[in-house]
Amino acid sequence: xxxxxxxxxxxxxxxxxxxxxxxxxxxxxxxxxxxxxxxxxxxxxxxxxxxxxxxxxxxxxxxxxxxxxxxxxxxxxxxxxxxxxxxxxxxxxxxxxxxxxxxxxxxxxxxxxxxxxxxxxxxxxxxxxxxxxxxxxxxxxxxxxxxxxxxxxxxxx
Numbered sequence: 001x002x003x004x005x006x007x008x009x010x011x012x013x014x015x016x017x018x019x020x021x022x023x024x025x026x027x028x029x030x031x032x033x034x035x036x037x038x039x040x041x042x043x044x045x046x047x048x049x050x051x052x053x054x055x056x057x058x059x060x061x062x063x064x065x066x067x068x069x070x071x072x073x074x075x076x077x078x079x080x081x082x083x084x085x086x087x088x089x090x091x092x093x094x095x096x097x098x099x100x101x102x103x104x105x106x107x108x109x110x111x112x113x114x115x116x117x118x119x120x121x122x123x124x125x126x127x128x129x130x131x132x133x134x135x136x137x138x139x140x141x142x143x144x145x146x147x148x149x150x151x152x153x154x155x156x157x
Contacts, residue, residue, distance in 0.1 A: 004153045005115065005146050006057065006075050012112040013077060013144075014039060014055050017101070022108035029104045032097050041080060045135050051083040051098055058141065065150055070157045075144045076122075079106075082137050091128035091136035099124060099140055106142055115156075116146045 003011075016022065017037045021030045036049045041056040048054075056078050063071040081098035085091050103121055106112075110119045122141035129135050149155045 005073070005148050005156070006153070009075055009112060009115050009144055009146060010039065010055055010057070010077065012115055013079075013106060013142075016105045016109070016112065017053055017055065017079070019105065022105050024104050024108050029101075029108075031105075032101055035098065035101065041078075045082055045129065045137060046133075048082055050135075051081075053098060053102060054078075054080040054082065056080070068157070069150045071148050071150045073146055073148060073153075075146065077142045077144055078139050079142065080137060080139045082135065085128070085134035085136050087134075091134065092126060092138075095126070095136040095138045099138055102140055102142075112144070116144045118145045119143070120145075 014037050021028050032051060034051060036052045038052065039055050041054050058076040058078055060076045061074050063073045065071050079102040081095050083094050083098060085094040106119055110116065120143045122143055124138050124140040126138045147157060149157055
């Protein structure tokens with residue numbers, strides 16, 4: 001059995017977030033130094049390889065079915081940005097470059113190589129924690145629209 005479009009999109013998102021650079025508005029942008037990207041959201045923040053972006057799914061809206069036996073689907077993908085915070089640095093200053101990278105990388109090709117039709121950036125939720133040292137974490141939600149056959153979540157029309 002082939003991977004669903006959901007898994008193909010998650011793999012493509014992870015790959016673009018891991019790339020060394022992307023071009024946006026004719027300007028090359030580079031990935032933050034030392035950034036790791038993975039799909040294991042339950043890894044404890046204080047034992048993660050930071051800085052990191054964790055990619056995972058949230059509840060997605062119901063598909064919209066079209067007359068042509070296709071389904072317009074939205075995959076709600078979360079990028080959780082994690083980093084340590086140096087003494088004297090505001091937590092939002094520490095995590096902001098990771099948020100910017102996720103937006104730049106994912107929106108540099110809104111089709112993710114032909115898998116999606118568009119990507120919309122949603123809300124970002126911020127959180128700072130202290131567990132022996134200071135950490136900053138933020139979650140940005142991306143709605144990734146893609147089309148599959150109505151009866152086959154693995155196949156594009």
